[in-house]
Structures are given as structure tokens and as C-alpha cells.
Amino acid sequence: MTILEKLSDGTMYLICGGIIAFVAVVCLVFAVRAWREGRAIGMDPGLMKKVIKSSAAFSVLPAVAILLGVIALSGALGIPWPWLRLSVIGALHYETQVAQGAAEQVGIALSGSEMTAGAFSTIALLMSVCILWGMVLNLFFNKKYTSRLAGKKTGGEKGSFGNRAMTAMFIGLVSAYIGSYIGGFVSGGARLDFSGDAVPLLTAAAAALAMAFFTWLSRKRGFSFLEEFSLALAMLVGMAAAIAFRALLPHGAEAVSGILRLVTEGRG
Amino acid sequence: MKEKNVRNTSYEQRTHLLGRGVSALTLLLLVGAPFVIGAHLGAMPDLGAAGRGFLSVGLVWMVSSVVEFLVYTPMLGSGGSYLAFITGNLINMKIPCAVNARDLAGVKAGTKENEIVSTLSIAVSSLVTILVLALGVLLLQPLTPVLSSPVLRPAFDNVVPALFGAMAYKYYRADLRLAVWPLVLMSVLFVLLPSLQSQTSIMIMPSGALAILLAWLRWKKER
Structure with a gap:
């Protein structure tokens, strides 16, 4: 079994697919909560449906472009890991750049022919760590930051x-x-x-x-x-x-x- | 009124609780995954190499993440920003999508309605992305020749310019007098210092700061 076959085996799909499924459930929960809260404060359901339709239509093309990122990275990293990275937290312009930088640090070129198991797990860790800071900041400071902004917006003209x-x-x-x-x-x-x-x-x-x-x-x-x-x-x-x-x-x-x-x- | 305030506070409190919980869990899953995969492959990550890699490429993204947090959180509200930072693809998808939804709904930034609209928009956008990617991965073999054909490649290479071109018309039209200065400043900087072209995301901060300063000066004058 080659390294690329190992990187796209059933266990890899299970690990990555499981995390993606978790995030999909999180999105659903937030959407349902927002919908219910919108109804409760008297927002027009027609308007909210319009927002949903527009957001869905808007997202299809960029999502296809992101899929191309998965295809581009799959040659070196297999399919499941780029799928996870670009479905959760990652960004199209970020992944290739960091994967390349990480590959250089482990002394290989970012390609399937040079990939090893150790190099892959190191690259995967670096790809995860480099971009999680927005989430860390949200975890610790979102509440304080949004409360402060909400405090500033009250007061008519301001x-x-x-x-x-x-x-x-x-x-x-x-x-x-x-x-x-x-x-x-x-x-x-x-x-x-x-x-x-x-x-x-x-x-x-x-x-x-x-x-x-x-x-x-x-x-x-x-x-x-x-x-x-x-x-x-x-x-x-x-x-x-x-x-x-x-x-x-x-x-x-x-x-x-x-x-x-x-x-x-x-x-x- | 009092009942409405209690409801607002309660929704916000629960959003923060949920947002923090799922952010912590997602962090754990994402950082843990390389180790689980390492165990599966029989080779754990090299922490020394990862540390060196972080110093060479990670610090730039750390600064970029701080900027993104400071700039986008007020646009998205609390629920929207928890979701956006979990699901990623902010600049090329979530932010324009949420701003487009906000304009469509005619809601003001910082209001409860904006919080609802932005959360709905980002959740739907993320679900569509997850769905498209899942279908794409499922069909990866038959689709690969079509999607990666040299004919279509320029189209997908230029998704972001297409997005910002369309957005530029929308926002420049809204306030052309304000738009001139940041556009001129950024163009001059990128022309005279070509090395900045690889740091566009960092240049958003001075460009945005100038636009906000000019908007504030005009607002003060008009008051």
C-alpha cells in the first residue's frame, strides 16, 4: 500500500468525515437557533428565507473553487485531509502556502512521491496550528469584544x-x-x-x-x-x-x- | 420591553456559551486529529519541525488571524463570528456572503436583526460548502478532468478577483468620494512596493483604518 493510498483509506475518511459531520451539526444548530430567535423577535420569515436562498446561491461558486483546492492538494496529501481542512477552519489561499512551508521544514517537496507518514503528520499538525488563532481569540474574547461594541452603539447618533x-x-x-x-x-x-x-x-x-x-x-x-x-x-x-x-x-x-x-x- | 431585553440577553448568553463550547471542542478535534492520524499511520508528528515551521510561516497567519478577529467580529456579530472562525474561508466567502445578506435584508450592523441575518447566512454558506465539497469528494474521480481542465482553470484561479470586482461596484457606488483615497493609497503602495503583493490580507488593516478615519471625519463634520 503506497502512502497516498494510506492517506485516503477508510480510517482517514472516518476521522476527517467525523469532524466535518460535527461542524455540519454545529452549523445546523446555529441556523435553527437564529431562525427561531428571528421569529421570536418578529422578523419577517419571508425575509429570512430570502437571506437563506441568497446565501446558498452565493456560496455555490466559491465552494466549487474551494473543491479545486481539495483536488490540488490531494495529489500530495490524499483526499480526506484537504477535504477536512477546506471544509473546516481552512482557507483556499492559506492551505497550499502553509502545506508547502511545512513540507520544507520536514525536508521534502510537497508531492505524493516524496511524502512519508511522519512528514504527513507533521504537515497536518502545522496546517492545523497556524490558522486556529481566530478561533482561540473568539473562545476567549468574543463575549467581551462584542459586549463592548454593543455598549458603544447605543446612544442615537453614535x-x-x-x-x-x-x-x-x-x-x-x-x-x-x-x-x-x-x-x-x-x-x-x-x-x-x-x-x-x-x-x-x-x-x-x-x-x-x-x-x-x-x-x-x-x-x-x-x-x-x-x-x-x-x-x-x-x-x-x-x-x-x-x-x-x-x-x-x-x-x-x-x-x-x-x-x-x-x-x-x-x-x- | 423588559421581557424583550431578558430574551435578548438570554439568547446572547446562550450563543456565547454554545460558541465557546463548540470552539473549544473543534480546537481539540483539529489539533488532536494529526496525532490520531499519526497513530494510525505509525508515525507521530515531529514537534521540533512543526515548531520551526510555525516560526517561519505561522507567525504571519497569527497576525492575520488577530486582524481578522478585530475587523470581522463587529461585522458578523457574536454567533456569526463563532461560526465563521470555525468554518473558515472568511475572506473569499463568509464575509462577502454575510455582508450581502445584511444588505439584502436591510439591517444595520450591531443590531439584533444583523446578528440573526449574519448567523443564518454563515450557517447556510458553511452547509452549502460542506455539501458541495462532500459531493465533490464523492465524485472526485469522474469530476477531476472537468474541474481541473486547463480551459476552466483561469475561471477558478480568479474567483477572488471576480468577487472583489462585483463588491467594488456595490461599495464604491455607495460612497465614491470615500473610496477614492484608500484605492489610490493601496494602488500606489502595491505599485511602488511589489513585495507587498504577497501580504494583501495584512494591508486590509491600514486600508480599512484610512477609510474609517475619513468616514469618521466626515461624520463629525456633518453632525
Whole structure:
């Protein structure tokens, strides 16, 4: 039996599947409690159903992308462990990076051909330990932190800033990522060489345009049902556009870089 | 009124109790699993190598986790944040999903309704993820060639840019005057310091801090 076969045997599925099943039950319990509490405080059940439908629709595409992470890691770590990591606590952008770093520490490359039982259990431990701090902080400080925030929001006008602050925080979050796509293109190879990858930036632009279109349809053209699916649909359009951009990019990137260089040299 | 306050407190207290309990149990399961697997495979984890690995790659994620806790907990409320930090995939799924649900429901951050909406949204999102992954794992063999085909790969490589592009339209449209400064600052920083591109999650903090500061200054001026 090879190491990869051992990493995908019945016992591994039992261990990892058991933890995932536990977390699924936790999600169900929280959902049922929230639903009951919403009803008890007089929230509209139709609105809560809308939230559920929208959240489910929104999550399908990113979940498929996460599944690709499982597939990518399964070549080195078997199927059950990446399945567990990406179903519980893990993050798509985190797992590969930490698994790679951990593999380096045990002196192997992250591949099925070099994997050993000892290396796997060490990599698995490091993958678990590196990302659990959010949960640890929640365990010890969530109550104090949320109580303090709740105390601050009471008091009329001050409460309205809390909402503005959340919107501002999200603008900051989005700006960090859009800025990184701009930087990735403009200084991807070296500073200001315009030879980086333009696909993330173009994809973001395509998704933004699609979002604008769906918002217009839902608000101005009476397709109000689109509102709850607009984000998922805009993402889908952006992802489809990414396929086209990737196919065209070698020429597109050269053209853009060439034009920019001409402009820069012309000015120089 | 008094009855409603008692109910709110009671729900919140029980949420914290449940959240702490399941967080502790999940921690135990996740840290324990590598040892159980080690026993099954006949090779326990090398704690020295794990310690060295933590110093080289773990510290960055520790800082990132602190930032995520400070930034996202107010957005998600107590129930939502317990669930989100247990189920993970915050930035690429749970946070946008919860914010989208909050906007759809028209509830304000910090209210009881927001707590309910965000908990429902994250629970459903997590269950969908678990379901999709379970089905995917079940069908992994037949699906692998389709999902990992070179044709579809750019689409799945760019899920996060697609997400933030759509979100950018939504939030920049809401307050374009506020959005200009963090976007310009971040773009300039990422252009002039290309090494920052691998630290985007850490850059959320200064970008968010600037946006909040500007929003606060304007709010003070308007009062």
C-alpha cells in the first residue's frame, strides 16, 4: 500500500468525515437557533428565507473553487485531509502556502512521491496550528469584544456611525485587493514594468461591469428577483471573462505594455 | 420591553456559551486529529519541525488571524463570528456572503436583526460548502478532468478577483468620494512596493483604518 493510498483509506475518511459531520451539526444548530430567535423577535420569515436562498446561491461558486483546492492538494496529501481542512477552519489561499512551508521544514517537496507518514503528520499538525488563532481569540474574547461594541452603539447618533464604519471598512477591504491587482499588473515583474498579470484586474473590472448591469436590471427594469442573485451572477460573468482574458492575454498584455512603453519613451 | 431585553440577553448568553463550547471542542478535534492520524499511520508528528515551521510561516497567519478577529467580529456579530472562525474561508466567502445578506435584508450592523441575518447566512454558506465539497469528494474521480481542465482553470484561479470586482461596484457606488483615497493609497503602495503583493490580507488593516478615519471625519463634520 503506497502512502497516498494510506492517506485516503477508510480510517482517514472516518476521522476527517467525523469532524466535518460535527461542524455540519454545529452549523445546523446555529441556523435553527437564529431562525427561531428571528421569529421570536418578529422578523419577517419571508425575509429570512430570502437571506437563506441568497446565501446558498452565493456560496455555490466559491465552494466549487474551494473543491479545486481539495483536488490540488490531494495529489500530495490524499483526499480526506484537504477535504477536512477546506471544509473546516481552512482557507483556499492559506492551505497550499502553509502545506508547502511545512513540507520544507520536514525536508521534502510537497508531492505524493516524496511524502512519508511522519512528514504527513507533521504537515497536518502545522496546517492545523497556524490558522486556529481566530478561533482561540473568539473562545476567549468574543463575549467581551462584542459586549463592548454593543455598549458603544447605543446612544442615537453614535449608532449611525457604527454602520458607516462597517461600510468604510468594507471599502478599505475591497480597495486593498483591487490595489493589489493594479500593483500586480503594473509592477508584477519589476517596479513599473507593466509586465505583470492583468487577468485578475480585468476579471475584477468585468465582474464590476456585470454587477452594474444586474443592479440596473433589478432596480430600473423591474427584475427585482435578480437582486439576491446579482453578486453570484456577476462573479460568474467575471469568471467566464477570466477564461477569455487568459486566452487573449499574451497578445493583450504585450499590446498594453507596448503602448505604455511607447507613451513613456515618447515623453522621455 | 423588559421581557424583550431578558430574551435578548438570554439568547446572547446562550450563543456565547454554545460558541465557546463548540470552539473549544473543534480546537481539540483539529489539533488532536494529526496525532490520531499519526497513530494510525505509525508515525507521530515531529514537534521540533512543526515548531520551526510555525516560526517561519505561522507567525504571519497569527497576525492575520488577530486582524481578522478585530475587523470581522463587529461585522458578523457574536454567533456569526463563532461560526465563521470555525468554518473558515472568511475572506473569499463568509464575509462577502454575510455582508450581502445584511444588505439584502436591510439591517444595520450591531443590531439584533444583523446578528440573526449574519448567523443564518454563515450557517447556510458553511452547509452549502460542506455539501458541495462532500459531493465533490464523492465524485472526485469522474469530476477531476472537468474541474481541473486547463480551459476552466483561469475561471477558478480568479474567483477572488471576480468577487472583489462585483463588491467594488456595490461599495464604491455607495460612497465614491470615500473610496477614492484608500484605492489610490493601496494602488500606489502595491505599485511602488511589489513585495507587498504577497501580504494583501495584512494591508486590509491600514486600508480599512484610512477609510474609517475619513468616514469618521466626515461624520463629525456633518453632525
